[in-house]
Amino acid sequence: xxxxxxxxxxxxxxxxxxxxxxxxxxxPSSGCYRTxxxxxxxxxxxxxxxxxYLSVIPLAGAYMPKSGDGVIAxxxxxxxxxxxxxINSPYDAILQIGExxxxxxxxxxxxxxxxxxIGDIIYAKILNVTKSKNILLTMKDYRARKLIGGRLxxxxxxxxPRIIGKEGSMIELIKNKTGCQIIVGQNGIVWFKGQNEALAxxxxxxxxxxxxxxxLTDRVNAFLDKFSNIKGEKL
Amino acid sequence: xxxxxxxxxxxxxxxxxxxxxMRKIEIQINPIKNSMGSAMFKFGKTWAIAATHGPRAxxxxxxxxxxxxxxxxxxxxxxxxxxxxxxxxxxxxxxxxSKVVNDALSNVIFLEDYPKTMIDVFxxxxxxxxxxxxxxxxAASIALALAGVPLKDIVSSCSVGKIDGEIVLDIAGFEDNxxxxxxxxxxxxHEEKVLLxxxxxxxxxxxFKKMIMLAKEGCLKVYESQKTAIKQAFTNIIDIE
Numbered sequence: 363x364x365x366x367x368x369x370x371x372x373x374x375x376x377x378x379x380x381x382x383x384x385x386x387x388x389x390p391s392s393g394c395y396r397t398x399x400x401x402x403x404x405x406x407x408x409x410x411x412x413x414x415y416l417s418v419i420p421l422a423g424a425y426m427p428k429s430g431d432g433v434i435a436x437x438x439x440x441x442x443x444x445x446x447x448x449i450n451s452p453y454d455a456i457l458q459i460g461e462x463x464x465x466x467x468x469x470x471x472x473x474x475x476x477x478x479x480i481g482d483i484i485y486a487k488i489l490n491v492t493k494s495k496n497i498l499l500t501m502k503d504y505r506a507r508k509l510i511g512g513r514l515x516x517x518x519x520x521x522x523p524r525i526i527g528k529e530g531s532m533i534e535l536i537k538n539k540t541g542c543q544i545i546v547g548q549n550g551i552v553w554f555k556g557q558n559e560a561l562a563x564x565x566x567x568x569x570x571x572x573x574x575x576x577x578l579t580d581r582v583n584a585f586l587d588k589f590s591n592i593k594g595e596k597l
Numbered sequence: 598x599x600x601x602x603x604x605x606x607x608x609x610x611x612x613x614x615x616x617x618x619m620r621k622i623e624i625q626i627n628p629i630k631n632s633m634g635s636a637m638f639k640f641g642k643t644w645a646i647a648a649t650h651g652p653r654a655x656x657x658x659x660x661x662x663x664x665x666x667x668x669x670x671x672x673x674x675x676x677x678x679x680x681x682x683x684x685x686x687x688x689x690x691x692x693x694x695s696k697v698v699n700d701a702l703s704n705v706i707f708l709e710d711y712p713k714t715m716i717d718v719f720x721x722x723x724x725x726x727x728x729x730x731x732x733x734x735x736a737a738s739i740a741l742a743l744a745g746v747p748l749k750d751i752v753s754s755c756s757v758g759k760i761d762g763e764i765v766l767d768i769a770g771f772e773d774n775x776x777x778x779x780x781x782x783x784x785x786x787h788e789e790k791v792l793l794x795x796x797x798x799x800x801x802x803x804x805f806k807k808m809i810m811l812a813k814e815g816c817l818k819v820y821e822s823q824k825t826a827i828k829q830a831f832t833n834i835i836d837i838e
Contacts, residue, residue, distance in 0.1 A: 378747075
């Protein structure tokens with residue numbers, strides 16, 4: 363049998379069609395595909411190697427919903443028994459009334475806009491994604507709630523893991539130093555509220571721009587320290 | 598009768614190029630910030646700009662395909678792109694080129710990854726000096742890669758032709774008008790897969806084989822410059838720091 367060859371290293375930058383490995387010993391994970399004996403990249407992105415599994419994390423692209431993700435959604439329409447939500451993805455999500463209220467609701471007497479109205483921002487969990495991309499949301503999660511006030515910014519969905527950091531270290535750091543409440547949706551929408559909103563926005567946009575450069579935590583720390591003495595002031 | 602003017606003198610073409618030499622390639626990454634990915638591609642004076650939007654929800658809704666994404670390509674020449682003003686908007690020619698470019702690109706995109714959506718590719722020719730459809734395809738495939746659309750490979754394209762009885766690479770405007778054969782080729786160079794092949798004029802079988810071999814070399818050159826350009830999008834960010 364032919365010997366398998368790895369042609370790239372971890373964290374290399376690849377373009378679509380770049381050959382990652384030859385031979386059958388390596389397996390394509392997300393972001394790459396196999397043709398015959400070779401594994402090729404699908405995206406312009408960064409390679410990740412985990413034992414035998416190769417994957418490519420794209421540097422840009424639309425958000426693809428996964429069940430279990432926490433997302434920040436905007437109510438875009440109200441129907442009789444459900445809400446239609448915009449989750450910053452090519453597909454709309456549906457939030458059914460049973461996933462919002464614990465008790466029985468008599469729909470002949472209640473207007474469900476008393477729960478959520480058009481334009482409201484919510485943090486919800488994705489309950490299920492079918493093969494034909496019908497997405498169901500749920501509010502039956504300890505983190506799920508309606509977000510009142512605050513600001514929203516959009517970032518590239520593939521960079522959300524860097525904003526959160528290892529076990530939430532990065533987001534914890536920003537929360538502590540700015541004193542803001544921050545919620546990051548897996549769909550690339552960040553909500554924050556507090557005194558130092560402008561600083562928080564700047565830091566998040568900086569992380570998005572430099573997400574792939576090593577030593578990010580130190581730079582974020584230095585950036586925040588620069589402004590820590592003017593805490594409370596508007597920037 | 599006046600003798601026909603020569604297009605090749607001392608094995609050099611009118612713009613000073615060798616027979617198998619390409620015009621200078623220039624690529625700019627993300628010139629349009631509002632789109633998800635965009636690119637400018639220049640073959641000498643031929644200048645194409647491409648922008649992509651999507652994948653996004655497909656509307657009108659009856660066009661949605663539950664299994665695949667829809668790719669919509671629009672190629673257009675701007676009124677000032679040619680020597681004489683061309684009428685703005687779609688024409689018979691632009692509809693045809695939009696279709697062939699769309700067909701070439703739909704071979705490399707994983708359309709099954711995004712069901713019920715559509716991907717828009719808008720290509721404008723800012724200046725035309727022959728082989729515009731090649732520049733359009735090159736720009737579009739860079740733009741798609743930058744937008745994070747899953748691709749099998751990058752499409753590279755270049756033109757070959759025959760002028761004064763000689764096979765040449767990369768036809769320029771006057772060579773297109775006064776030459777014998779003009780042939781646009783788009784391929785995935787490493788796999789030798791041809792995605793687009795259009796030709797007008799008459800050639801022999803041997804000449805045609807030579808032309809395809811030449812086009813492959815040209816496409817490889819374009820492919821390398823496309824790849825380095827895409828990787829620039831990454832290094833640009835480091836430079837800002």
